Each structure stands twice: as C-alpha cells, then as structure tokens.
Amino acid sequence: MRTVHYRSGRARPHTSATLVGVTPAHTRWKYVSFAARQIAPGGRWRGSTGTDEACFVLLEGRCQVLWDGGRAELGPRKDVFSGYPHAVYLPPSTRVCITAGPRTIVADCRARSERRHPARVIAPADCGYERRGGGNATRQIVDILPPSFPADRLLVCEVFTPGGNWSSYPPHKHDRDNPPAEVALEETYYYRFRDGDAYGIQRLYGPGDRGEQTLTVRHGDLVLIRRGYHPFVCAHGCDAYYLNVLAGRRRSMAASDDPRYASLRAAWPPPDPRVPVVPPPFPVHAPGAGARTAD
Numbered sequence: 001m002r003t004v005h006y007r008s009g010r011a012r013p014h015t016s017a018t019l020v021g022v023t024p025a026h027t028r029w030k031y032v033s034f035a036a037r038q039i040a041p042g043g044r045w046r047g048s049t050g051t052d053e054a055c056f057v058l059l060e061g062r063c064q065v066l067w068d069g070g071r072a073e074l075g076p077r078k079d080v081f082s083g084y085p086h087a088v089y090l091p092p093s094t095r096v097c098i099t100a101g102p103r104t105i106v107a108d109c110r111a112r113s114e115r116r117h118p119a120r121v122i123a124p125a126d127c128g129y130e131r132r133g134g135g136n137a138t139r140q141i142v143d144i145l146p147p148s149f150p151a152d153r154l155l156v157c158e159v160f161t162p163g164g165n166w167s168s169y170p171p172h173k174h175d176r177d178n179p180p181a182e183v184a185l186e187e188t189y190y191y192r193f194r195d196g197d198a199y200g201i202q203r204l205y206g207p208g209d210r211g212e213q214t215l216t217v218r219h220g221d222l223v224l225i226r227r228g229y230h231p232f233v234c235a236h237g238c239d240a241y242y243l244n245v246l247a248g249r250r251r252s253m254a255a256s257d258d259p260r261y262a263s264l265r266a267a268w269p270p271p272d273p274r275v276p277v278v279p280p281p282f283p284v285h286a287p288g289a290g291a292r293t294a295d
Contacts, residue, residue: 008036008220013103016040020222022188024112027224031153031247032186033110034222039063039100049094052110053117055145055156056096057243058086059192061104066097072121075101080241081194084124084281085158087144089151091116107190111247113152120150128157129280132295134268137166138275141295146253153247155185159295160277161200164236168295170261171203171229177249182256185248187225189232191217191240198238204230207258229258239277244295 004027011017021035033052036059039045056065062075065088074086090096092113098106128143145156161167174185191200196219205212206228217223217232234240246253257265276284 004224006222016043029186031111034188035108039104045098053113055109057107059105062101063104064099087122089120109245111154115152124281137169138272139167155246161234161240162274167232171231171258172255174255175227183250183252185246187246189223190243191221193219195238200234202232
C-alpha cells in the first residue's frame, strides 16, 4: 500500500512552526500538498500559492488574511470542536500574508492547478452539513470546497466522528479512473481529537485485503491515502476530527465501496443522536445520509 503516516511536531505556544507538512516532492504525488502551521500571537506567515490553488482553513485562533487585492478576518475558532470552519480560497500565483491575533493554527491545503478561479472567503454559514451513515457508523460531514465549488481540482471537507464510531464506512476507495462510478484521487487525512490522549485506528487495504496495514492515529497526525480502502474507527470516550484534502485529474468525489460491505448503505440503523458533533450555524431541515462520496 505504501501509505505514509506523519506524526505532528510539537511547538511551544508562543512560537511559530510548521507542525506537519508534505508536498509532491515528498510524496511523489502529482497534485496534493498539505501543511498545518502554528502562528505565534501577533506573528505572521508570508508565502505564495505558486503553481497551486489553495484553501487556508482556520483550525484554532483568529487571524487576518491579506492577498493580492483582498482581505479577510477569520475566526475566532477556539478549536475544531467549538465551531464551524472559516476559510479562504486563493488561485495560483497569489501572494498571501496571515497575521495571527492569539495563537493560531491554520491548515494550508493545496492542489496543482492550471486554471485560475476567483479568490473567495468561506464563512461558517457557507459550509455544508451532512449526517452520514447510521448507528455506530454515524458521522458529520462539513464541506468547505465540495465539487460544486468554483475551483480547478481542490476538494476539502471536515469530518467529525463521535467516540466509538466508524467513519469512511463502508470502506471505499478512489484509486481508479472509472467515471462516473469512481475517480482517482490523492487524499490526506489530518487528525485532531477532543482529548489530547485519545486515538483512533485506520485500516488500509486493497481488494482481497492485499497490502493490509493498520495505523494508530493520534492528535495532529497526517495520513496519506495512496490507494485502496481506508476506514477509520475512533476509540471509545473521545470524539475525532479529520480534515480531508483531495485532488485528481477529475473534480469529483466518486468512490467505490468494498463489495463485501456495500449493502450496509441500504440498511443503516437510526443515526447516532450525538451527531451533529458541532452544530451548524444554520437550521438543519433534512440531514443527509449515505451519499457515494469520499469521507
């Protein structure tokens, strides 16, 4: 499977640091880059999107984002379990400066891009809500850059999984270019937990259980999904969060279920009442369930 698992670095609260990060130079991928950066109180991070389109997602704190001709205030967000995301989408060849108020953590999500789309500020009310699955496979999906968003390749969403529940379930994969049933996507999972000592288990395997791996994931870990099925389960007693970043030649989240478990989609038990883990900032009239998308 050649899946890569990165442990997050540790940084003192009053310092700026990249906690974890990868680029195609590290991964030998074509498209996806990811970094989680801590910016010290009053500190600044400056950079450029270069040949990528980018989505900067506020994970903790409060910050001001300046780019060529644009400005946005993101936050506050105490942590990912305290409220919906604030984000900014930027096209290639854009200079950016992020200035923190209090200590701030920002996810830098990128994909190589050949087309420019307009910069856009994404407020919490612009993000989606879906309650997916049922029973102890219920989880909450919060779309930030869904396929309908005007971008080239980049797809971004947050997933909240209550303690003891399964997510990315039934197991699915997106490593073959076989539209409309499945498209090939590179994907990262960036984990955070409500309790710093919590953990989860991610299983990775191909058809017929080939290349099986089982990973213990903890707060701040980053997992690269190169191919195959990749379900996740959160240990009892503490909620989990992961940020998915995906990109491929086609801008779709079409995925194929493991045929041994695909029938579960048609017979979910009642949803777990703990979902939503984070209430959306808008009325929820008809929670979704069971769509064929990557999560």
